[in-house]
Amino acid sequence: MIEARDLTKRYGDKLAVDHLSFTVEPGRVTGFLGPNGAGKSTTMRLILALDHPLAGIATIGGRRYVDLAQPLRIVGALLEARAMHPGRSAYDHLLFLAQSQGLPRSRVDQVLALVGLTEAAHKRTGGYSLGMSQRVGIAAALLGDPQVLILDEPVNGLDPEGILWIRNLMKQLASEGRTVFVSSHLMNEMAVTADHLIVIGRGRLIADCSTQEFIERSSEKFVLVRSPQAARLADLVAAAGGKAEADEAGGSQAGALRVTGLDAPHVGEIAAADRIVLHELTPRLASLEEAYMELTADSLEYGVPGSGPAAGPGSPAGPGSPAGTGSAAGAGSAASGPSAQPAPSSPASASPPQRTE
C-alpha cells in the first residue's frame, strides 16, 4: 500500500504538488492521471524519496522509502526509461542493481525473459529504442519481486503489442495482490487498464474513485441519428423536448445528428410517426477522453490556446467531480525554473475503445 498525506512540493514559486492525500491499495491497478505538468512525476519522486516534500509524508507499506533497507525488494519503480549508462548492456545494468540488493544473478535472466529482452540483453543500451529502454526499466522494477510497483508513463514508446503486453502484465501483478501505481495522461488507456483512478490537476486532487464510477458518472449519453430528412427530424425532436444538433464527428456523413434528452426508441417512434427515413439510430456514450478533458480543463497548465475541449454539439454540461473531492482551482503561477529532471511527456498512442451501448 502507498499512502500520501498532505504531500506538498514547491519549486521556487511553483507549487508542483499541493496538499495531496491519497491511498493506493494493493490488489488492483491504480491509474494516476493528470495533464502535462499536473505533478504526477513529482509525486512519484516524493514517494521514492528522490525529492523532499515541503510538507506532508509518503509511505510504502507504512514506512518511508529512506527507511527501507533493501528498497528494490519492497518497491520497484520506472521513472525515466533512459536512466541507464548508454555504454552498458541491459544485462550489466540489471546485474549491478541486483548485486546492490543481494539478489542472485539468476534473477537478472528471469526478468530479462519476462520483458522479452533476452536476445538483446548483451547489447549496449545506448542503441536501444525507447520501447526497449522502457522494457529494461520495467525489468529493473521487477527485479526484487516487489509488492509495490510505481510506473511513470510506462507505455511511452511502446508499440501496440508492447502496450497490450504491459497492460496485461500490470493486471497480472495486481491480481497477485501487488500494489500497482501507474501514471498516464491518456484516459482511454487507463480506462482499459486501471481498476481505480486518482486524477490530479495543478498538483491538487480532482478525483479518487473506481474506473467504473468515473465512466458511469462522466459519460454523457446521446443518440446518433442519420437521416436524409435530418432538418425535419431535428425540429420534431425539439418539439418533443429533446435537443438535436449536427454531429461534428459525422464528418462527411451528411444528415448526422446528436440527440440528447430523448432515448433511441423515442427518436425512432418520432421518425416513424412522420414517415421519416432513418439510416442510423445508435445509442452512444461520449468518449471518455472528452469527459476527462472537461474534468481537467480548469487545471491545464500547458496547452495551445483555443485547443481546450469545446462542449460537443448537443452535449449537456460537463461532468462534475466524480469523487466530489474538490475543484481544481489553479494553484500558483505557471512559471517555473528549468527542470532538473526532465519529465517524460511524449504521448503514447493507444487506440481508444469504441464505446457504444
Ligand SMILES: Nc1ncnc2c1ncn2[C@@H]1O[C@H](COP(=O)(O)OP(=O)(O)OP(=O)(O)O)[C@@H](O)[C@H]1O
Ligand atoms: N526539478 C524541477 N525543478 C523545477 N520545476 C519542476 C521540477 N520538476 C517538476 N517541476 C515543475 O512541477 C510541475 C509538475 O511537474 P511534473 O513533471 O511532476 O508533472 P507531470 O504531471 O509528471 O507532467 P507530464 O505529464 O508532462 O509528465 C511542472 O510545472 C514542472 O515544470
Ligand SMILES: [Mg+2]
Ligand atoms: Mg511526468
